[in-house]
Amino acid sequence: MLQNLRLRHWRGDIGGDATRFPAAPHVPGIAARAAIAGTAKNRHYFGGARPAAPPLLRELATGWAPKRNSTMKITRIESTELVIPWLDRVSEPMSAHMSGAERTFVYRFLTDDGIVGVGEGGDCRGNLEKYIGRHPAELLMGPDPEPVQEAIYDILGKSLGVPAYRLIGQKCRDRVEAAFWSIDMSPQQAAAEALAAVGGGYFVHKLKVRPWEDFIEQAERIFAVVPAGYRLRPDFNGHRYSDYFTVDRMLDFARALERYMDRIDYFEGPINDRNLSGLAFLRSSAGLRISLHADPEWAALCCRHDACDYFQIGGPLATAVKVAHLAEATGHRAVAVELAGGGAGAGINTVWAVHLAAALPNATRAVDTVPDLRVASVIADPLKPKAGFFAVPEDPGLGVELDEEVLRRFRTGDPVVVGD
Numbered sequence: 001m002l003q004n005l006r007l008r009h010w011r012g013d014i015g016g017d018a019t020r021f022p023a024a025p026h027v028p029g030i031a032a033r034a035a036i037a038g039t040a041k042n043r044h045y046f047g048g049a050r051p052a053a054p055p056l057l058r059e060l061a062t063g064w065a066p067k068r069n070s071t072m073k074i075t076r077i078e079s080t081e082l083v084i085p086w087l088d089r090v091s092e093p094m095s096a097h098m099s100g101a102e103r104t105f106v107y108r109f110l111t112d113d114g115i116v117g118v119g120e121g122g123d124c125r126g127n128l129e130k131y132i133g134r135h136p137a138e139l140l141m142g143p144d145p146e147p148v149q150e151a152i153y154d155i156l157g158k159s160l161g162v163p164a165y166r167l168i169g170q171k172c173r174d175r176v177e178a179a180f181w182s183i184d185m186s187p188q189q190a191a192a193e194a195l196a197a198v199g200g201g202y203f204v205h206k207l208k209v210r211p212w213e214d215f216i217e218q219a220e221r222i223f224a225v226v227p228a229g230y231r232l233r234p235d236f237n238g239h240r241y242s243d244y245f246t247v248d249r250m251l252d253f254a255r256a257l258e259r260y261m262d263r264i265d266y267f268e269g270p271i272n273d274r275n276l277s278g279l280a281f282l283r284s285s286a287g288l289r290i291s292l293h294a295d296p297e298w299a300a301l302c303c304r305h306d307a308c309d310y311f312q313i314g315g316p317l318a319t320a321v322k323v324a325h326l327a328e329a330t331g332h333r334a335v336a337v338e339l340a341g342g343g344a345g346a347g348i349n350t351v352w353a354v355h356l357a358a359a360l361p362n363a364t365r366a367v368d369t370v371p372d373l374r375v376a377s378v379i380a381d382p383l384k385p386k387a388g389f390f391a392v393p394e395d396p397g398l399g400v401e402l403d404e405e406v407l408r409r410f411r412t413g414d415p416v417v418v419g420d
Contacts, residue, residue, distance in 0.1 A: 181343030
């Protein structure tokens with residue numbers, strides 16, 4: 001089929017130029033879904049009110065809780081800046097294309113009754129004062145950065161004696177599929193990383209694809225050295241390179257790799273994600289499976305125009321949950337949890353991603369937030385996949401303990417303290 005596609009109508013494709021493409025296919029039932037979306041019960045799927053908290057949290061927020069927790073407050077926040085180097089085998093490409101990402105921060109949120117919640121990620125130090133004196137339950141399903149969310153759910157889970165996923169929703173699965181993560185690199189390096197991924201227990205591999213590397217050779221070299229069940233997830237970041245990653249080029253990739261297409265997990269962001277008609281064409285005419293990043297409003301348009309099969313979710317929990325619910329409600333689309341940093345994590349954000357995926361019914365695609373590219377993890381017992389899957393933690397909160405020796409070894413100075 002791909003050999004016979006007529007491409008002349010698609011020449012000159014540029015991201016977002018819908019005039020070069022026919023109208024996207026009609027999605028059956030969209031009017032009915034739009035009517036449903038307008039009801040108060042469902043409005044949060046389409047960017048309105050934040051999602052309702054699970055029953056356990058509604059009870060907590062409305063006053064039910066052990067007496068000692070009813071007035072619990074955040075009293076102190078400690079921020080520790082770390083520089084944890086990359087492993088030697090990936091140091092060159094990571095340093096070249098993610099300069100400065102060796103730097104990360106670990107946060108400890110302390111409450112007046114002695115509970116400590118931890119989080120990891122970017123620099124939030126300038127915005128921490130506003131959390132002092134707050135009850136952690138006030139911050140549920142909020143717009144806060146990922147490290148703050150991690151610490152809040154860690155505190156509340158420990159307070160109630162339940163794992164963090166239980167504060168997001170019902171448990172949907174005991175295991176969460178894991179995807180390895182690689183920055184853009186030469187075909188030879190990509191194949192070597194694929195072998196490292198297999199050795200680490202991964203069977204899905206997210207690879208950053210860039211105009212300056214030969215994607216076809218990367219894919220061929222990877223598939224030549226990995227087991228038959230290994231799946232590749234190319235991430236093009238097409239919105240950044242829309243002059244290069246066009247509809248025509250994606251069709252060229254699909255033709256060249258046609259014998260491997262059942263081993264391509266999906267194409268992430270293949271072209272400019274504002275080009276809905278081009279995305280719909282790639283799905284309907286070339287059979288490409290596509291995943292996109294989108295906020296709730298844009299996700300609704302993507303669903304309406306059949307522009308993708310899946311969504312990548314992350315960032316503030318309220319936004320991630322809205323997109324996941326919307327994806328499920330408008331065609332049973334699956335989602336993949338992808339938190340900030342991807343493969344640049346240091347342990348905690350992988351655990352948070354697994355908790356989130358465990359509680360969302362349609363989070364069935366492999367999470368690609370991994371801790372495997374640094375020389376050390378900030379947690380004492382980092383999650384490692386077995387036969388391609390992470391086990392969902394069952395201890396209260398996030399279920400992690402910080403590795404104090406790693407923090408002492410790689411910190412750049414004394415912790416910065418806000419509060420008492």
